[in-house]
Amino acid sequence: MAPLQHLTGDKLAIKEFVDKFDAFLFDCDGVLWSGDTPFQGAVETLDMLRNKGKSIVFVTNNSTKSRVDYRKKLDGLGIKAQIEEIFSSSYSASVYISRILELPPNKRKVFILGESGIEQELAAESVSYIGGTDPAYRREITPEDYAKIASGDPSMMDPEVGVVLVGLDFHINYLKLAVALHYIQRGAVFLATNIDSTLPNSGSLFPGGGSICAPLIAMLGGPGVPGAEPLSLGKPSQAMMDAIEGKFKFDRKKTCMVGDRINTDIKFGIDGGLGGTLAVLTGVTSREQLVASAIAPTAYVDELKDLLEGA
Known part of the structure; x- marks a missing residue:
């Protein structure tokens, strides 16, 4: 297994990594915020990616909020988002029940x-x-x-x-x-x-x-x-990945999954054949757990805002 690529502090490596992808799928809790507090630099990082022409989809396993609720939360945290850019596990399950399950x-x-x-x-x-x-x-x-x-x-x-x-x-x-x-x-x-x-x-x-x-x-x-x-019907279920791809029509090889949880977020991206996965250390997974895990992301950063170093 190749050693994990740690991007934090390496401006050139960060730029090369970001430039590989046209779309980024973002987990929310533990990546963009904790509770009701956004992580420092998260808003600016998303703005940077949008300014580079990257597509962004918010993919969350949290079922307690609807997409409308999530839009309100994102707005309240200063994060720009359209309802159509939000894909929650409650929405995924509802679509499965109404349109797929016989x-x-x-x-x-x-x-x-x-x-x-x-x-x-x-x-x-x-x-x-x-x-x-x-x-x-x-x-x-x-x-x-x-x-x-x-x-x-x-x-x-x-x-x-x-x-x-x-x-x-x-x-x-x-x-x-x-x-x-x-x-x-x-x-x-x-x-x-x-x-x-x-x-x-x-x-x-x-x-x-x-x-x-x-x-x-x-x-x-x-x-x-x-x-x-x-x-x-949430991550790492590929039923969710198929539904997201069907809705957004992205090229999997030019898409990166960003998350804090190895066995859901990163596995979701790997099993889905995405071009890359990026782990952040601000949520569930510690550096020690990341290094010891058999599920390895393409790269990792200490915090999402570290991507700004390559802007």
């Missing part, structure tokens, strides 16, 4: 474990859903609930649900997990917006979307058991 006419409703971002994207695709932010599911389970769930009582178990879609859920509870489990056991398709175990925020790591899937996977038999693991 469901029986009487099984097209979705039960959500997640936040409003998923609801907004499903609604935009005219997909019916229950669960999510509905207060009816944000409560403790009762003895009556057990009996209704077990028997499939339609007052608790909607017979039209054909999909269980799991994303990051800030209000996950026993009732939601119990209902989701029984839908899957009754034949609902098990999907996830992403399987990230953690997400970066405020200089630390917190539970990610994959942590919401984990209890269900365990209940269904554990990793590797057929039907126990969801199909993920």
